[in-house]
Amino acid sequence: MGNSTFQGVGLLQKRYTSILAVVAICLVVAVVGYGASSDEKPVPARFVLDNTGGRVISSHVEHADDYGYSCDDCHHGGSENENVSPVPCGSCHPKEFDNDFKIKHQTAFPDKEYCLRCHDDAPKAGTQLAEDDRPDPEMIPTRGDAFHDQCMGCHQSEEAGPYGEQSCYECHARK
Structure with missing residues (x-):
């Protein structure tokens, strides 16, 4: 045993x-x-731009790695803090400046410093800014206008990608 x-x-x-x-x-x-x-943070493989002209899906990796664009080339202040993701375009550039946008965009930013990019003062919790402290919506491009301004700056020649009045659906998905 x-x-x-x-x-x-x-x-x-x-x-x-x-x-x-x-x-x-x-x-x-x-x-x-x-x-x-x-x-x-890894570069996302692609990006999607939702707008009234039809969704645009493009390669983020191609723009960043192959063409060598930095975050700031496409995003406002995209690399000021590399650990913070850029704010979605629609936070500042809506389809239209309606009441839904006014309510939702107040919660779209990581801190009040972003408010000062467009507003003269940061709003206090539960209050609205005075009319004088609000930007003129006519001076802020809608999402579609902002995308066109940003994208077409590079895509305005035949060498850089889809170009011309008849080429919309080379980028935009048909509805």
Whole structure:
């Protein structure tokens, strides 16, 4: 009986040693993986521009990597803080300046510093800005106008991509 008890204890120790080794390896891999992780956000594979002219789907990677555009080339202040994603275009450039936009865009920004890009003062919680502190909507392009201004600046020649009055559906999805 004494010999079999020692064999059982030996098997139990081997089992726990194996489990402990696996746990230690997992812990080392987790620590190394966490330490080696990058704070840099990956470039999205594509971007979608929803607008009244039909959805535009384009390659973000192609514009960033192949053509060498930086965030600031397309996004307002896109690389001021590389750890913050750019604010969606529709936060400032709506389809139209209706009441729905006025309500929703107030919650679209990470901090009140963004308010000062268009407004003379940041609104206080639960209040609206005085008429004098609001920008003139006529001076802010709608989403479609902003996209055209931004995209067509590069796509205005035959070498740079779809060009000309008859080429709308080379970018825009038909409705």
